[in-house]
Amino acid sequence: MREILQMDRIMEKLTILSAAARYDVACTSSGVQRGGDGTHTGNAYASGICHAFTGDGRCISLLKILYTNDCIYDCKYCRNRCSNDVKRVSFTPEEICKLTMEFYRRNYIEGLFLSSGILHSPDYTMGLLYETLYLLRTKYHFNGYIHVKGIPGASADLLELTGYLADRMSVNLELPTADALRQIAPNKVRKNILSPMRQLQNGIRQSREFHGVSSMKSRMYLDEKTYYNQMAEMKESYARLQDYHDGIAAIREHKARQSAVQSWGEEIAGGENSSRVRNVQKKLPQITRGLMRPDRYFVPAGQSTQMVIGASDESDYQIISVSEALYQKFEMKRIFYSAFINVNHDSSLPDLPGPPLLREHRLYQADFLLRFYGFRADELLSEKNPNFNEQIDPKCNWAVHHLELFPVEINRADYYTLLRVPGIGTKSARRIMAARRYAKLDFSDLKKIGVVLKRAVYFITCKGKMMYHTRMEEGYITRNLMYQERPMQMLLSDGTVQTYEQLSLFDDRGKIVV
Known part of the structure; x- marks a missing residue:
């Protein structure tokens, strides 16, 4: 009992x-x-x-x-x-x-x-x-x-001991800016969040150096050689695009860094070159006990963090600038975005009609572009254009604002340029690079390869020709992309809008009432 x-x-x-x-x-x-149920297992x-x-x-x-x-x-x-x-x-x-x-x-x-x-x-x-x-x-x-x-404000010794038992640890950033943190989470202190992040980063690096694994990513990818070849090719291609980036890259990078500084201070934006960061690092104990355990790795799956989106009035540009700084300076494995839900109905918080789920989705897509496609925050957005168009994905949003780079010839473009075309992902870009060694590709070949032509068709040519006679105008392409993103709808006789749906054989429609 x-x-x-x-x-x-x-x-x-x-x-x-x-x-x-x-x-x-x-x-x-x-x-x-x-x-x-007595029949199935489990x-x-x-x-x-x-x-x-x-x-x-x-x-x-x-x-x-x-x-x-x-x-x-x-x-x-x-x-x-x-x-x-x-x-x-x-x-x-x-x-x-x-x-x-x-x-x-x-x-x-x-x-x-x-x-x-x-x-x-x-x-x-x-x-x-x-x-x-x-x-x-x-x-x-x-x-x-x-x-x-990881609990912000806990002692470094406890974080260290826990790190040798966990696969992944995360210290939540909570909110995208330090001002929002002071207003919405007044008991939490910025330093107490960033210090354990830096400790985890240093511990992961030292542990992997001790075990002969210098890369933060090499244990997370099945094919390490493919990953490094891909990154080397991206960097080489990037060098060939300097004619576009020269003159604006330095200004944009400075503005993105400024945005990160305004949001969280020099600890994030300055990285290891920041004197304030070095002062924080001096206070952290050296990780030595775990290194004497050859069978243990310190947080082998890396660290992550989380931000609540929509609880404060920060822009998308501020959010992705902070995210970029976290990836670069703290070597984060993932950053998670949580759409704000006003569960407490607090009058000091925004009264939204619902959680900003679409905005959260677009930020995840932009985060993916930062991590795997070589984009930078200052390319995706700027101070003049601080928010994504939620009706189209961030890659399309970038492309329609940079039509001077398009259309791209599929049979000649390098890997890095292909990655920047909406509708072409990492797998399809590699398949294109491999397939065109043997023959010139056309649009039917791209469809078989896995390219999403409904987005890519506005930005590419095959054998020097576009699939349709598309006007290279920002408004025209944006309208078409937005139309593809929205669900199919029809206008009813009473003026209401109805989304198309699949009819069912077991519907009430069509039944004869006697």
Whole structure:
């Protein structure tokens, strides 16, 4: 009877703390509740199970929970802030270990995503997270994937110890600018966020140098040689485009850096060349204990962070400038963007009709361009054009503002130039480079290769000809791209707009009423 009551309490905690964890963005919740039916093998449990994707494209399930929803901070956007009247519960390290192992044995999950509110103090909370990971790795011998949140303000020693037990760690930036942080999350301090980021970066670098792995990315890509060849080709192609970039690159880079400085200060924009950063680094302890463990890597999957989008009035240009600085100066593996949801209905926060999900989507697309396509923040946006056109994707948005670079001849363009054409991705660009060694390509060949012609057709030629007689005018191309992005609609007789939908054989339409 005691065991049943104990299990009921744990399941109640799981329901509350998995629901509270859904605002931490790093994966997508499944939301599936499916019991065994006696015929099929296995079942699904909704609470806490989410999906994430590995570097090789596999989809894996993670147990995504908070250690506690009790918090001493009063962040205006957070459901778990101290001024909210919500039921407060906390796991114990043993309870999390048992849940993780039992879910893993039943093949529900392949790893753990563990975050937490701030219980008593940052050090106290970080100590509990470390104790949980230590028990999982040593007592329970769990060798699966673990992603844990670093608590801003916790001691460097605790972060270091936890880093040798976790696969990935993340310290949330929370908001895109320091001003927004002061207004919306007044208990959080910029230095307490950036210092552990720098510590994680230095620890990852030192650990990989110790183990003979100098690259931050080499362990994350299956084909390291292909990756480096691709990057070398991009850089070589970039050198051939200097006739376009000279004269404006320095000004734009300076403006993007200025935007990052205004948003978060010299710690982000200045990187290791900043005297303020060097002063912060001097205060961080040298990572030595873990280096004596040849079987351990320090945060081998890298670090990530998260920003809430729409809670303050920053522009897209400010956001991607800060993101670019984080990738360059802190060597982030990923930056996650979370559309603001006014769960507290706080009057000081913007009263949006709904979460800015489309804006979040466009920022993810722009982030992808920064990481894999060689774009820079100052190319995608500027102070005069600070926000994306949400009706078209950022790559198309860039292309229609730089029509002087188009159309591109598919049979002659280098790899880097092909990557900049809307509708051509990294895979299709490599296929084009390989296929045109044997024959000249036309539009039918591009379709087979995987090029999205409905976007690319405005910016390319094959054998010197365009597919249609397209006017190279910004307004004309933008209208066509926007038309392709929107869902098909029809105007009804009463003046309302109806989206086209697939008819069903089991519809009520067409039934004869007697």
